[in-house]
Amino acid sequence: MAAADNTVAGRLALITGASGGIGRACAIELWGEGASLALTYNRNKAAVDELVQLLTKDGSHAAQKISTHQVDMASADGLTSMMANVEEQHGRTPDILIPNAGYGKRIPMINDIPLDEFDYTLTVNLRSAFILAKGCIPGMTERKWGRIVFISSISGQGGGINGCHYAASKAGMTGMMKNLARKHAADGITVNDVAPAMIGDTGMIPDAKYVAGTPGDVKNIPVGRLGTPQEVANVVMMLCKTGYMTGQSILLSGGLQ
Numbered sequence: 001m002a003a004a005d006n007t008v009a010g011r012l013a014l015i016t017g018a019s020g021g022i023g024r025a026c027a028i029e030l031w032g033e034g035a036s037l038a039l040t041y042n043r044n045k046a047a048v049d050e051l052v053q054l055l056t057k058d059g060s061h062a063a064q065k066i067s068t069h070q071v072d073m074a075s076a077d078g079l080t081s082m083m084a085n086v087e088e089q090h091g092r093t094p095d096i097l098i099p100n101a102g103y104g105k106r107i108p109m110i111n112d113i114p115l116d117e118f119d120y121t122l123t124v125n126l127r128s129a130f131i132l133a134k135g136c137i138p139g140m141t142e143r144k145w146g147r148i149v150f151i152s153s154i155s156g157q158g159g160g161i162n163g164c165h166y167a168a169s170k171a172g173m174t175g176m177m178k179n180l181a182r183k184h185a186a187d188g189i190t191v192n193d194v195a196p197a198m199i200g201d202t203g204m205i206p207d208a209k210y211v212a213g214t215p216g217d218v219k220n221i222p223v224g225r226l227g228t229p230q231e232v233a234n235v236v237m238m239l240c241k242t243g244y245m246t247g248q249s250i251l252l253s254g255g256l257q
Protein backbone atom coordinates (compact mmCIF):
# COMPACT_ATOMS: atom_id res chain seq x y z
CA MET A 1 0.00 0.00 0.00
CA ALA A 2 1.38 3.44 -0.96
CA ALA A 3 2.06 5.76 2.00
CA ALA A 4 0.45 9.21 2.03
CA ASP A 5 2.90 11.79 0.66
CA ASN A 6 1.57 15.32 0.76
CA THR A 7 4.89 17.14 0.65
CA VAL A 8 4.85 20.30 -1.44
CA ALA A 9 8.37 21.52 -0.55
CA GLY A 10 10.88 20.69 -3.26
CA ARG A 11 8.22 20.19 -5.95
CA LEU A 12 7.90 22.27 -9.13
CA ALA A 13 4.58 24.06 -9.66
CA LEU A 14 3.51 25.44 -13.06
CA ILE A 15 0.94 28.21 -12.55
CA THR A 16 -0.57 29.86 -15.62
CA GLY A 17 -1.91 33.40 -15.42
CA ALA A 18 0.38 34.31 -12.51
CA SER A 19 0.12 37.95 -13.62
CA GLY A 20 -3.54 37.94 -12.50
CA GLY A 21 -5.11 38.03 -9.06
CA ILE A 22 -5.79 34.34 -8.39
CA GLY A 23 -2.59 33.07 -10.04
CA ARG A 24 -0.52 35.51 -8.01
CA ALA A 25 -2.08 34.36 -4.72
CA CYS A 26 -1.47 30.69 -5.64
CA ALA A 27 2.17 31.47 -6.46
CA ILE A 28 2.73 33.20 -3.11
CA GLU A 29 1.12 30.28 -1.28
CA LEU A 30 3.10 27.55 -3.05
CA TRP A 31 6.36 29.48 -2.73
CA GLY A 32 5.73 29.87 0.99
CA GLU A 33 5.32 26.11 1.23
CA GLY A 34 8.71 25.50 -0.43
CA ALA A 35 7.80 24.78 -4.07
CA SER A 36 9.79 26.06 -7.05
CA LEU A 37 7.68 27.96 -9.56
CA ALA A 38 7.21 28.27 -13.31
CA LEU A 39 4.90 31.25 -13.81
CA THR A 40 3.20 32.31 -17.01
CA TYR A 41 1.81 35.62 -18.17
CA ASN A 42 0.49 36.86 -21.48
CA ARG A 43 0.38 40.66 -21.71
CA ASN A 44 1.27 41.77 -18.20
CA LYS A 45 4.98 41.10 -17.77
CA ALA A 46 5.28 43.88 -15.18
CA ALA A 47 2.91 42.07 -12.78
CA VAL A 48 4.85 38.84 -12.89
CA ASP A 49 8.20 40.65 -12.57
CA GLU A 50 6.89 42.45 -9.50
CA LEU A 51 5.72 39.12 -8.06
CA VAL A 52 9.14 37.52 -8.56
CA GLN A 53 10.74 40.51 -6.87
CA LEU A 54 8.40 40.17 -3.91
CA LEU A 55 9.09 36.44 -3.53
CA THR A 56 12.86 36.67 -3.81
CA LYS A 57 13.60 39.95 -2.02
CA ASP A 58 14.63 38.50 1.34
CA GLY A 59 16.89 35.86 -0.26
CA SER A 60 15.75 33.17 2.19
CA HIS A 61 14.54 30.65 -0.39
CA ALA A 62 17.88 29.56 -1.85
CA ALA A 63 16.72 26.00 -2.53
CA GLN A 64 13.80 27.22 -4.68
CA LYS A 65 13.88 28.51 -8.24
CA ILE A 66 11.45 30.71 -10.18
CA SER A 67 11.13 31.03 -13.94
CA THR A 68 8.72 33.22 -15.89
CA HIS A 69 7.30 32.51 -19.34
CA GLN A 70 5.29 34.57 -21.79
CA VAL A 71 2.67 32.45 -23.53
CA ASP A 72 -0.72 32.93 -25.15
CA MET A 73 -3.11 30.15 -24.07
CA ALA A 74 -4.63 30.26 -27.58
CA SER A 75 -1.37 29.03 -29.13
CA ALA A 76 -0.82 25.26 -29.00
CA ASP A 77 2.74 25.70 -30.28
CA GLY A 78 3.38 28.42 -27.72
CA LEU A 79 2.22 26.13 -24.91
CA THR A 80 4.37 23.26 -26.15
CA SER A 81 7.50 25.39 -26.36
CA MET A 82 6.74 27.00 -22.97
CA MET A 83 6.62 23.52 -21.38
CA ALA A 84 9.91 22.56 -23.07
CA ASN A 85 11.43 25.77 -21.72
CA VAL A 86 10.17 25.00 -18.20
CA GLU A 87 11.81 21.57 -18.37
CA GLU A 88 15.04 23.08 -19.65
CA GLN A 89 15.18 25.68 -16.88
CA HIS A 90 14.19 23.41 -13.99
CA GLY A 91 15.60 20.09 -15.21
CA ARG A 92 12.20 18.43 -14.74
CA THR A 93 8.57 18.67 -15.73
CA PRO A 94 6.05 20.06 -13.19
CA ASP A 95 4.78 18.05 -10.21
CA ILE A 96 1.97 20.52 -9.60
CA LEU A 97 -0.07 22.07 -12.40
CA ILE A 98 -2.49 24.96 -11.84
CA PRO A 99 -4.21 25.83 -15.16
CA ASN A 100 -5.52 29.19 -14.02
CA ALA A 101 -5.13 31.61 -16.96
CA GLY A 102 -8.58 32.32 -18.27
CA TYR A 103 -10.68 34.61 -20.37
CA GLY A 104 -14.38 35.37 -20.49
CA LYS A 105 -15.88 38.29 -22.38
CA ARG A 106 -19.07 39.12 -20.54
CA ILE A 107 -21.92 38.38 -23.00
CA PRO A 108 -24.84 37.09 -20.94
CA MET A 109 -27.25 35.92 -23.66
CA ILE A 110 -26.67 33.24 -26.30
CA ASN A 111 -28.12 35.31 -29.15
CA ASP A 112 -25.36 37.86 -28.67
CA ILE A 113 -22.46 35.36 -28.61
CA PRO A 114 -20.70 35.14 -32.00
CA LEU A 115 -19.44 31.70 -33.04
CA ASP A 116 -15.84 32.90 -33.12
CA GLU A 117 -16.15 34.17 -29.54
CA PHE A 118 -17.41 30.72 -28.47
CA ASP A 119 -14.50 29.02 -30.26
CA TYR A 120 -11.92 31.42 -28.85
CA THR A 121 -13.19 31.05 -25.27
CA LEU A 122 -13.03 27.25 -25.46
CA THR A 123 -9.56 27.43 -27.00
CA VAL A 124 -8.13 29.73 -24.33
CA ASN A 125 -9.81 28.14 -21.31
CA LEU A 126 -10.31 24.48 -22.16
CA ARG A 127 -7.96 23.44 -24.96
CA SER A 128 -5.00 25.02 -23.16
CA ALA A 129 -5.85 23.06 -19.99
CA PHE A 130 -5.87 19.85 -22.05
CA ILE A 131 -2.49 20.65 -23.62
CA LEU A 132 -0.99 21.50 -20.23
CA ALA A 133 -2.30 18.35 -18.55
CA LYS A 134 -1.14 16.21 -21.47
CA GLY A 135 2.33 17.71 -21.17
CA CYS A 136 2.60 17.25 -17.40
CA ILE A 137 1.01 13.85 -16.74
CA PRO A 138 3.82 11.67 -18.17
CA GLY A 139 6.40 13.08 -15.70
CA MET A 140 3.92 12.88 -12.82
CA THR A 141 3.21 9.25 -13.73
CA GLU A 142 6.89 8.41 -13.84
CA ARG A 143 7.46 9.94 -10.40
CA LYS A 144 4.19 8.51 -9.01
CA TRP A 145 3.17 11.92 -7.63
CA GLY A 146 1.21 14.78 -9.13
CA ARG A 147 -1.37 17.43 -8.36
CA ILE A 148 -3.54 19.13 -10.96
CA VAL A 149 -5.92 21.86 -9.83
CA PHE A 150 -7.91 23.49 -12.62
CA ILE A 151 -9.40 26.91 -11.87
CA SER A 152 -12.89 26.54 -13.26
CA SER A 153 -15.87 28.71 -12.26
CA ILE A 154 -19.34 28.71 -10.73
CA SER A 155 -20.44 29.17 -14.35
CA GLY A 156 -19.49 25.56 -15.10
CA GLN A 157 -22.18 24.55 -12.62
CA GLY A 158 -24.81 26.79 -14.20
CA GLY A 159 -24.36 29.93 -12.05
CA GLY A 160 -22.51 33.19 -12.52
CA ILE A 161 -23.10 36.32 -14.53
CA ASN A 162 -21.48 35.40 -17.85
CA GLY A 163 -22.87 33.59 -20.88
CA CYS A 164 -22.99 29.97 -22.02
CA HIS A 165 -19.69 30.22 -23.97
CA TYR A 166 -17.77 30.82 -20.74
CA ALA A 167 -19.93 28.27 -18.87
CA ALA A 168 -19.18 25.62 -21.49
CA SER A 169 -15.43 26.24 -21.31
CA LYS A 170 -15.43 25.87 -17.52
CA ALA A 171 -17.83 22.90 -17.38
CA GLY A 172 -15.56 21.21 -19.91
CA MET A 173 -12.69 21.58 -17.45
CA THR A 174 -14.73 19.85 -14.75
CA GLY A 175 -15.58 16.95 -17.09
CA MET A 176 -11.94 16.59 -18.07
CA MET A 177 -10.94 16.78 -14.41
CA LYS A 178 -13.27 13.93 -13.43
CA ASN A 179 -12.03 11.71 -16.25
CA LEU A 180 -8.35 12.38 -15.50
CA ALA A 181 -8.89 11.85 -11.77
CA ARG A 182 -10.17 8.31 -12.36
CA LYS A 183 -7.58 7.41 -14.96
CA HIS A 184 -4.54 8.58 -12.99
CA ALA A 185 -5.40 8.02 -9.32
CA ALA A 186 -3.39 4.81 -9.14
CA ASP A 187 -0.28 6.73 -10.21
CA GLY A 188 -0.40 9.09 -7.23
CA ILE A 189 -1.86 11.94 -9.30
CA THR A 190 -4.85 13.83 -7.94
CA VAL A 191 -6.97 16.00 -10.23
CA ASN A 192 -9.53 18.48 -8.89
CA ASP A 193 -10.93 21.88 -9.73
CA VAL A 194 -11.77 24.97 -7.74
CA ALA A 195 -14.87 26.77 -9.00
CA PRO A 196 -14.77 30.37 -7.75
CA ALA A 197 -17.41 33.07 -7.99
CA MET A 198 -17.04 36.82 -7.51
CA ILE A 199 -13.39 37.00 -6.45
CA GLY A 200 -12.30 40.63 -6.05
CA ASP A 201 -8.82 42.13 -6.61
CA THR A 202 -8.69 40.37 -9.98
CA GLY A 203 -8.85 41.61 -13.55
CA MET A 204 -12.21 39.86 -13.84
CA ILE A 205 -13.76 41.53 -10.77
CA PRO A 206 -11.54 44.53 -9.94
CA ASP A 207 -13.62 45.78 -7.00
CA ALA A 208 -17.08 45.75 -5.46
CA LYS A 209 -18.12 48.96 -7.23
CA TYR A 210 -17.60 47.24 -10.57
CA VAL A 211 -20.52 44.90 -9.93
CA ALA A 212 -22.90 47.19 -8.04
CA GLY A 213 -26.31 47.24 -9.69
CA THR A 214 -25.53 44.26 -11.94
CA PRO A 215 -26.53 40.60 -11.48
CA GLY A 216 -23.15 40.26 -9.74
CA ASP A 217 -24.01 42.88 -7.13
CA VAL A 218 -22.34 42.14 -3.80
CA LYS A 219 -25.77 42.43 -2.18
CA ASN A 220 -26.65 39.13 -3.86
CA ILE A 221 -23.73 37.22 -2.34
CA PRO A 222 -24.97 35.46 0.82
CA VAL A 223 -21.79 36.14 2.84
CA GLY A 224 -22.13 39.83 1.90
CA ARG A 225 -18.75 40.42 0.26
CA LEU A 226 -16.51 39.41 -2.63
CA GLY A 227 -14.14 36.50 -2.17
CA THR A 228 -10.38 37.08 -2.11
CA PRO A 229 -7.61 35.56 -4.24
CA GLN A 230 -6.06 34.35 -0.98
CA GLU A 231 -9.20 32.30 -0.26
CA VAL A 232 -8.88 30.61 -3.65
CA ALA A 233 -5.19 29.93 -2.94
CA ASN A 234 -6.14 28.42 0.44
CA VAL A 235 -8.33 25.82 -1.31
CA VAL A 236 -5.72 25.18 -4.00
CA MET A 237 -3.13 24.53 -1.29
CA MET A 238 -5.51 22.25 0.61
CA LEU A 239 -5.87 20.17 -2.57
CA CYS A 240 -2.10 20.07 -3.12
CA LYS A 241 -1.65 18.77 0.43
CA THR A 242 -4.53 16.28 0.43
CA GLY A 243 -3.68 13.30 -1.76
CA TYR A 244 -6.79 11.40 -0.68
CA MET A 245 -9.04 13.93 -2.38
CA THR A 246 -9.46 13.60 -6.13
CA GLY A 247 -12.17 14.07 -8.76
CA GLN A 248 -13.81 16.96 -6.90
CA SER A 249 -15.07 20.33 -8.09
CA ILE A 250 -15.08 22.70 -5.14
CA LEU A 251 -17.47 25.64 -5.33
CA LEU A 252 -16.00 28.71 -3.63
CA SER A 253 -18.77 31.22 -3.93
CA GLY A 254 -19.74 32.89 -0.65
CA GLY A 255 -22.95 30.85 -0.73
CA LEU A 256 -23.98 31.65 -4.33
CA GLN A 257 -25.34 28.61 -6.20
Ligand SMILES: NC(=O)c1ccc[n+]([C@@H]2O[C@H](COP(=O)([O-])OP(=O)(O)OC[C@H]3O[C@@H](n4cnc5c(N)ncnc54)[C@H](OP(=O)(O)O)[C@@H]3O)[C@@H](O)[C@H]2O)c1
Pocket (backbone or CB within 6 Å): 016, 017, 018, 019, 020, 021, 022, 023, 040, 041, 042, 043, 044, 045, 071, 072, 073, 074, 100, 101, 102, 103, 104, 124, 151, 152, 153, 154, 195, 196, 197, 198, 199, 200, 201, 202, 203, 204, 205
Ligand atom coordinates in the same frame (compact mmCIF):
# COMPACT_ATOMS: atom_id res chain seq x y z
N1 LIG B 1 -12.34 36.57 -10.41
C1 LIG B 1 -13.41 35.77 -10.36
O1 LIG B 1 -14.44 36.09 -9.75
C2 LIG B 1 -13.41 34.43 -11.03
C3 LIG B 1 -14.54 33.63 -10.93
C4 LIG B 1 -14.55 32.38 -11.53
C5 LIG B 1 -13.44 31.95 -12.21
N2 LIG B 1 -12.35 32.73 -12.31
C6 LIG B 1 -11.21 32.21 -13.07
O2 LIG B 1 -10.01 32.45 -12.37
C7 LIG B 1 -8.93 32.46 -13.29
C8 LIG B 1 -7.99 33.61 -12.95
O3 LIG B 1 -8.65 34.84 -13.21
P1 LIG B 1 -8.56 36.08 -12.23
O4 LIG B 1 -9.87 36.19 -11.56
O5 LIG B 1 -7.32 36.02 -11.41
O6 LIG B 1 -8.52 37.28 -13.28
P2 LIG B 1 -7.30 38.15 -13.82
O7 LIG B 1 -6.68 38.89 -12.70
O8 LIG B 1 -7.86 38.92 -14.96
O9 LIG B 1 -6.24 37.09 -14.37
C9 LIG B 1 -6.41 36.45 -15.61
C10 LIG B 1 -5.07 35.81 -15.98
O10 LIG B 1 -5.24 35.04 -17.17
C11 LIG B 1 -4.25 35.43 -18.09
N3 LIG B 1 -4.76 35.29 -19.45
C12 LIG B 1 -5.94 35.75 -19.97
N4 LIG B 1 -6.03 35.46 -21.28
C13 LIG B 1 -4.89 34.80 -21.60
C14 LIG B 1 -4.38 34.24 -22.79
N5 LIG B 1 -5.05 34.28 -23.96
N6 LIG B 1 -3.18 33.63 -22.75
C15 LIG B 1 -2.46 33.57 -21.60
N7 LIG B 1 -2.88 34.08 -20.43
C16 LIG B 1 -4.08 34.69 -20.44
C17 LIG B 1 -3.91 36.87 -17.78
O11 LIG B 1 -2.60 37.17 -18.28
P3 LIG B 1 -2.09 38.67 -18.67
O12 LIG B 1 -2.79 39.60 -17.71
O13 LIG B 1 -0.62 38.62 -18.46
O14 LIG B 1 -2.45 38.92 -20.10
C18 LIG B 1 -3.97 36.85 -16.26
O15 LIG B 1 -2.77 36.38 -15.73
C19 LIG B 1 -9.56 32.52 -14.69
O16 LIG B 1 -9.49 31.26 -15.31
C20 LIG B 1 -11.00 32.88 -14.42
O17 LIG B 1 -11.86 32.37 -15.41
C21 LIG B 1 -12.30 33.97 -11.74
